[in-house]
Amino acid sequence: MRTPVSSIGGESLAPFTDMVREALAVPGATLRSVAERAVDPETGKKLQWTTLAKIKNGESYRHDKWIVGAIAAATGLDPVEVRKAAAAEWVGLTAGDILGMSTPKVSIVVAYQPGTKPEDLPLVKEALKNLDLEDATITVTEESHGAS
Known part of the structure; x- marks a missing residue:
């Protein structure tokens, strides 16, 4: 976006x-x-x-x-x-691939407040653990397309 x-x-x-x-x-x-x-x-x-x-x-x-x-x-x-x-x-929520785990075939989108860091998402981490993905790396990604 x-x-x-x-x-x-x-x-x-x-x-x-x-x-x-x-x-x-x-x-x-x-x-x-x-x-x-x-x-x-x-x-x-x-x-x-x-x-x-x-x-x-x-x-x-x-x-x-x-x-x-x-x-x-x-x-x-x-x-x-x-x-x-x-x-x-x-x-007041932003939606995007804050987990940095989307692939061309799968999109993982989480709604979050701007400024959120991966460590601020304990429920997401728990969900990943339940999916046997507890070793997944969580990164915050922000899309930047410049000002217009």
Whole structure:
């Protein structure tokens, strides 16, 4: 996931909102034109332009799962990346391969608070032990794609 950067430096505290703002910053984009594409593929629910405006402006709105799908459809972004951004913004969790154990065939993703270190994950270590993987090396990996 591209790590959004706030205007004051550091990681953005509102990566989901930033995705919406970027979609609306495209020349010719309007709240209504982006909302026309904001249809959740699972439920068929359509995001209203007024809710899109609330997201853009950092106002309160209902955090429903289908909204994530609608924003992914409206922005054309990978739904997994949009879900990660929503999780980071809505509940303060980051999701990624903090264990450093994913392979091309298997992804191990753990949700964690930013700044977490492997030693801060005793339940994950216990789960690995139960899978006979207690010798696995746990490393924290952070994706860095630069600021944009």
